[in-house]
Amino acid sequence: MGSHNDDSLSYVNIGIWNKNIGTASDEHGVFKLALSQEHALDTLTFSAIGYKELSIAVQDINKSEELEIKLVEKVANLQEVAVTGRKMKIKKLGITGRLPVVWGNPDRREELNIYEFANLIEIKEKPTQLLSAHFYLTSSKMDSALFRINLYKERNGMPGERLAEQSIVQRLSTKEGWVRIDLKPFGVYTEEDFYLGIEYLPAADAERKSIMLGGKLGGSSYSRKASLCSWEKFVGASLSGYVTVLQ
Structure with a gap:
């Protein structure tokens, strides 16, 4: 390809x-x-x-x-940036806590496939710059794994089209607990609620079930088990994932 x-x-x-x-x-x-x-x-x-x-x-x-x-590459459109006269502050939006007994576990269906979890991040129509994304990862068998961070617009209560056309692929440690992904180089601004997704990328030599993602009781999260398949909403537990923003 x-x-x-x-x-x-x-x-x-x-x-x-x-x-x-x-x-x-x-x-x-x-x-x-x-x-x-x-x-x-x-x-x-x-x-x-x-x-x-x-x-x-x-x-x-x-x-x-x-x-x-x-x-064929898309024609890049520059994002509109809102200018505000007030002093903006750094905030954390999303699920910042976790419970040791609550986990998200990618399901090994095929070696070369994805598994993705997502949380809804509420912006409430405020001019917002995304600074970083944070997730809780752990594994007893792997030191690291390859992930893609995705940002989706909200459409009909589910993740829709992409908020930003940048590929944010990083190998993340599974030994440190909370991991941080710097989003400042991608220059993402928004005033819309969006979904923060973490996509477990394919690796034929990896044991999928050895990766665990932290979670917390209450709320809801979203997942999908194959490329381009339907998103599923599950209620009663949330993915430990949040963003720091300038707002």
């Missing part, structure tokens, strides 16, 4: 929308997805941050040859 300038694209989400069937390309842009005959009339979609989404009919894919997909 590559871009129009022949660079390979890592961690492209690939799947059939809302059917819990999907995968992701690896760090070299390579992917594998087995589809049964019942999906012959469906459409396979390729989605990457900063690139135009591409859809191909499953029946048009030649199964006897390797498939090479090229995506």
Whole structure:
């Protein structure tokens, strides 16, 4: 998988929308997805941050040859920045605590697939600059794992389109508890409520169930188990995840 300038694209989400069937390309842009005959009339979609989404009919894919997909970059639009006369303050928004007995556990369905959790962050229409994202991670078997931090607009009570077209991929420690991801270099400003997501990226040699994400009783969170599949809302527990903002 590559871009129009022949660079390979890592961690492209690939799947059939809302059917819990999907995968992701690896760090070299390579992917594998087995589809049964019942999906012959469906459409396979390729989605990457900063690139135009591409859809191909499953029946048009030649199964006897390797498939090479090229995506076209989106035209970058500059974000509007609100100017305010008041002095802005640093705040924490989201779930800043955790309980030792509450965990989110990525489910190993396929080796090359994603698992994502998200929290709703309420901005309440105030001009806001995102400074950093924070999550609680732990593992008894792995020192670190690869994650992508995603920011989604709120649409009909669920994560919708991306708030920012930047790929925030980092290898995060699973031995330190709370981890911090610097968001200042990405220059994200918003006045809308949004969803803060942490996406566990594919690694064929990793044990998915060895990663745990902290949580807290009460509230609600959102998750999905495959690329481009439907989000599910679960009530009664929240992901330990928050942002620091200038507001």
